Structures are given as C-alpha cells and as structure tokens.
Amino acid sequence: MNVDDPRVQRTRARLRAAILDLSADHDLADITMSAVAKRAEINRATVYQHYPDLDSLVTDAMEDAMVRIVQAAGLCPFDAPRDVVPPPLAELFEHVAAQAPLYARMLDAHGSARLAVGLRERLTTELTRRFAEGNRPSGHGDVPVELHAAYLAGALCGVVAHWITAPRPRPAHETALAFWRLFRD
Incomplete structure (x- = not known):
C-alpha cells in the first residue's frame, strides 16, 4: 500500500476521524473495528488493510x-x-x-x-x-x-x-x- 496515494490518505483520515469520534462517547475497550468501519463508512476488511488492530489506529489518530x-x-x-x-x-x-x-x-x-x-x-x-x-x-x-x-x-x-x-x-x-x-x- 502506498501511503502517499491520496486515496489511502483519505481512507486513513476517515478512519482516524471515526475512532476519535467514537472515543468521545465510548471507552476504547467497547469500540470494535466493525464500529469504526461503520462510522467511517468503509468496509471492515479495508480497515484491516490500513491498521492491524485498534491500538494502531488509536496511536495514529x-x-x-x-x-x-x-x-x-x-x-x-x-x-x-x-x-x-x-x-x-x-x-x-x-x-x-x-x-x-x-x-x-x-x-x-x-x-x-x-x-x-x-x-x-x-x-x-x-x-x-x-x-x-x-x-x-x-x-x-x-x-x-x-x-x-x-x-x-x-x-x-x-x-x-x-x-x-x-x-x-x-x-x-x-x-x-x-x-x-x-x-x-
């Protein structure tokens, strides 16, 4: 995956925004990758292509x-x-x-x-x-x-x-x- 690709950057931006948005209302332990995908309006498999786990996504966000x-x-x-x-x-x-x-x-x-x-x-x-x-x-x-x-x-x-x-x-x-x-x- 080319992280300089604008599509990758847009997807990652949506995922970061989704986890931050969800974190405002929910404990991290209660947030799933499925919930992040749904909030970002992205397929769950796509989430895993960008981040192997929730902690990686949180750290990036x-x-x-x-x-x-x-x-x-x-x-x-x-x-x-x-x-x-x-x-x-x-x-x-x-x-x-x-x-x-x-x-x-x-x-x-x-x-x-x-x-x-x-x-x-x-x-x-x-x-x-x-x-x-x-x-x-x-x-x-x-x-x-x-x-x-x-x-x-x-x-x-x-x-x-x-x-x-x-x-x-x-x-x-x-x-x-x-x-x-x-x-x-």
Whole structure:
C-alpha cells in the first residue's frame, strides 16, 4: 500500500476521524473495528488493510496530539520563574482540558497502552535531546541525562493521565502550575 496515494490518505483520515469520534462517547475497550468501519463508512476488511488492530489506529489518530505534547515539553524554558507557567505548558494543559473526554478515554486504565508508552518514549527522546544540548534544569548534573529525561517524561504523562481522569479535575492552569513547579525543580 502506498501511503502517499491520496486515496489511502483519505481512507486513513476517515478512519482516524471515526475512532476519535467514537472515543468521545465510548471507552476504547467497547469500540470494535466493525464500529469504526461503520462510522467511517468503509468496509471492515479495508480497515484491516490500513491498521492491524485498534491500538494502531488509536496511536495514529492521536499523532497530532502526541506531537503537540512533545513540542510543549520541549519548548518550556527551564529558567522560567517557578510561579509562572511557561506559555507552551499552559497551552498544553488548556488543550487537554478542552478535549477532556477524549484524553480521559485514551489515558485511563482501559485506554491505549501503545499510545501511553509511545508518548512517554517520545517525550523522553525530546527531553534527552534538549538536555544533551545543555538546556537542562540546574542541579541535576549528577544524574545521567537519559534517566533525568525519562523521569520527567513519565511525570508529565502520569500527571496528565491522573488529572484528566480524576472525578473532579482541577482547573487546567492550577494543574499546569503545580506540574511546572515539580518539573523544573
């Protein structure tokens, strides 16, 4: 299959939209490939030609969100004041809050493990790159760069998942500020 073919791109776009649409109302565990096919108005066999399983489709559908999260973490200036959330981080938490049902379903205990692991790995890679370039919070020179990056990547993923799946999530700005204080120290 040629992924550059416009027909393939259109089909994949329909499938990504269908899974995101279904995820807004249903737990991932309750969504079938048949339901995705029906929502996308595509034959079920066609779905499997593009994605071997639901997790692959979810991961692809959430690609833009993962890029946004990684970029926000990568843009945070570590020398910013402790009591001022850097704009990229504030925007990230506002974005997640605006899409709360989707993120909650994707990141809760029944969500996509592949998505969660992929996000954590990409964050770790981005932070390792930044830290290796010398753009690292001070006071951690005795900790290997990749371990520091993995620690902070796991922290961001964990905080976002905990926050967005809480019965009564705190406001986005409040959570972003609390995370920023932990992240930079």
